[in-house]
Amino acid sequence: MEEVVEGTEMKKLARFSSCRGVAFEINPNRPNPFAIGSPPSPPKHQDRIGPHHWLWLPWTRTTSFKVVPRSNHVVSPCRSRPSSHFCDIDIDMDDDVEIEILAEVNDLETSPEKGNYNNNNGVLKAQTKSNTKKSRLSVILLDQGFTxxxxxxxxxxxxxxxxxxxxxxxxxxxxxxxxxxxxxxxxxxxxxxRSEATLRLIFWVVVKTLGRPSVPLKIKTFATSFLQSxxxxxxxxxxxxxxxxxxxxxxxxxxxxxxxxxxxxxxxxxxxxxxxxxxxxxxxxxxxxxxxxxxxxxxxxxxxxxxxxxxxxxxxxxxxxxxxxxxxxxxxxxxxxxxxxxxxxxxxxxxxLTVRKVEVKVSAASSHASVIKFEGGVKAGLLGRISPSPLSEWHAFGIISDGINEHMMLAGAVGDFTKSLISNPPTHLWVRTMHFAGLPYLINLYQRVVLVATGSGICVFLSFLLQPCPANVFLVWVAKDIEVNYGKEIVEFVGRHCKEKVIVHDTAISGRPNVGEMSVNAAIRWDAQVVIVTSNPQGSRDVVRACKRARIPAFGPIWDS
Known part of the structure; x- marks a missing residue:
């Protein structure tokens, strides 16, 4: 681990982006963005007590711990191995046309203007060069295997x-x-x-017919894989x-x-x-x-x-x-x-025929993301499209709703449109009142589900925490500066869910975890039937592969979800 020299001028952050509108930044607290930081150790008097050990729950910027029974499968993010992808990133779910649970990572630029942290031993430079060897096309077509x-x-x-x-x-x-x-x-x-009306009907029929507890799990997972593809x-x-x-x-x-x-x-x-x-x-x-x-x-x-x-x-x-x-x-x-x-x-x-111009309320806790509020409740698992100009562009987002009075969308400030929501909040936006179904909607197929989200990916899952759901859901959320970037309201939504069913890992406090390992341990601990993940492509693949190695069914966004 390289030490951070105090007083050194903060260099420009390396920024990753995707044509799907998802962007994230390297943790600014480390000169080498590939370095793995260690979370702060618990106080000595709280280190280990009898048959319990501490589970890191960084809900706020201050130290927070929770005592849980000792178990071989209890998730302890601060002790997990380093992951092969960026888990302390903010995954801004601002997609240009597809649903907001997919990002394609650009190669890290090596020029100083692009945020190259060129340290003495050239570690970052070597790793950056290895990153550029694998083209985006090869990742899309070959890295996922025969899907x-x-x-x-x-x-x-x-x-x-x-x-x-x-x-x-x-x-x-x-x-x-x-x-x-x-x-x-x-x-x-x-x-x-690609018909949203047809797919909405198909997803509804599948959930109604296959969502019964008596239906074998293999049939449900096959249906999920088929509908997703x-x-x-x-x-x-x-x-x-x-x-x-x-x-x-x-x-x-x-x-x-x-x-x-x-x-x-x-x-x-x-x-x-x-x-x-x-x-x-x-x-x-x-x-x-x-x-x-x-x-x-x-x-x-x-x-x-x-x-x-x-x-x-x-x-x-x-x-x-x-x-x-x-x-x-x-x-x-x-x-x-x-x-x-x-x-x-x-x-x-x-x-x-369902396009309407509606009144919206836009607020932002920071320059990182905005929250767009609409009237009317929406069923959990559905997604929606909005546009400043309906003939030129549409942006799809996960919907957060209690199902009664209103619904909202969490938009990361990535592209021109999402940045303008913060700098120049609109009073009206074009929407498609016909909301469409995607992978999150299929959570209703199962009885026990672990939901794994990084960054703004939490938006597609929050409705399941706020509304009655056929499935018993458990949440693992990994993000950076949670309350600062997403606001108290989002944190409160997560806080409404039973604390025994939630693990929140703030990477600005606890460092970068191995999300794949966390997901497997969480699924075992909570006896989940399936794991659903929303992250960037590499993060989603890591979680899905880790779960499949443990013989746990898992699904994440694909490049053409």
Missing amino acids: MYKFLFLVCLCLNIFALFLSVSGYFHYGKNRATLFSIGNILALTLC LGGIHSGCGVSSIAWLVYSIILTLKNKQQSSPTIMAFAFGILTLISLSSLAAFPLVRHLHHNLFERTHRFAGWIALILLWLFLFFFISYDPTSKTYTMSLSKIIKSQEYWFTLAITILIITPW
Whole structure:
């Protein structure tokens, strides 16, 4: 451990950020951000008494201890081994478009301007260089192993490729004759996987049918993994729709007499827009240029949908014999392509019908985060979207609510929008009144759950502490300068829960713990069925892997939650 020289001018903090809007800073109390600090030791007269030992509960900036019975599995953060990720960070859950429980960590810049703490032995410099070796894309695609997300992606892609192969080979005449229908069908499937109304209904049905104590735990964990990874179906169907559309265009080019230049122009326009949208969604582009991804995905998709309607009307009404267009409503209604396109349109329009401009109250305990309050209670586990300008950007946040009078969102000051909430608090914001379900909602599936949060990740769990919940929940929260950064109100919300079911670790007081070890010990101690974690990608993976090694089911946010 390197000593901090008093009087040394504080250097600029190294700051990590992500295109998903999550940022955090290295603990300023240590010159080397990778160094592991030791928490203060308890007073000698409180060191160990009989069959008890002390559990560090830093609720405030002053020393606070709690006596708990001695156990092999009692969590003691101050004695845990160092973690491989930053656990004394503040995970600001300000996402640009996805739910606020996912962050992608930028490589640490090595220049002094970027906050390089270059010490005498060059420890940080060496570790920084090792960090940059692993690219963001490799972390996303390779570091997580073969996940359910990748499995679903491959299943969708392989099924479509197999059907496409049979069509090309002449063994599947329906596919050859209706290639356009298969392309539109895939677009319908990927739209369903992203429809907030549809997913809300699916999550509700799953919780109601599988949330009973009699349902085996393996079925519940499989359902959780599947629902969390529906993005794999979305991506697989997106690539497959392009393949089918290309095949349809090739067949049309071989039989030019059966089509017209206008129809071909619409087809090529749709193909270009869908391909552009898919390229913008590629992980590396999506994370480095998230605003580009969001707007390309939205506006390219809308224009492609308009072109699809025009394509259908012209394609269905075209008479290749007379080279004319004869519009027939009965003929259009009988077309399967029409009904698929109508369903896609309804699914896309529905969320926008719930957009409202509402009055909000914004307050900030510090320059670190703001609290946005809205009228009306919201059920635990749901998430919401807000926007200063609905056509340009949307930000999703976990919702904190008692389920009765009001609900609020905790927004870390990371991007321009979230910083403006502190510097220039708005009186009104655009919201989608249709709240959507995600991984936190599936806590209702289980009977005993350990909730693990770092930093602002606590926001997605607080409603379960404030409202009656089918599950018996236990909380482990690791954050820095808790009351200073998040305010007394957030601390009071956590304090309302039974103290025997809460562990709060303030890293500014206790140092950096091994959150994975804490999570495993907490799950064993509380006999939990499952662990749900919200942290940055590396932190979430550490917790999930630690729990799985201990054969404890665990789930955390994935890159495309």
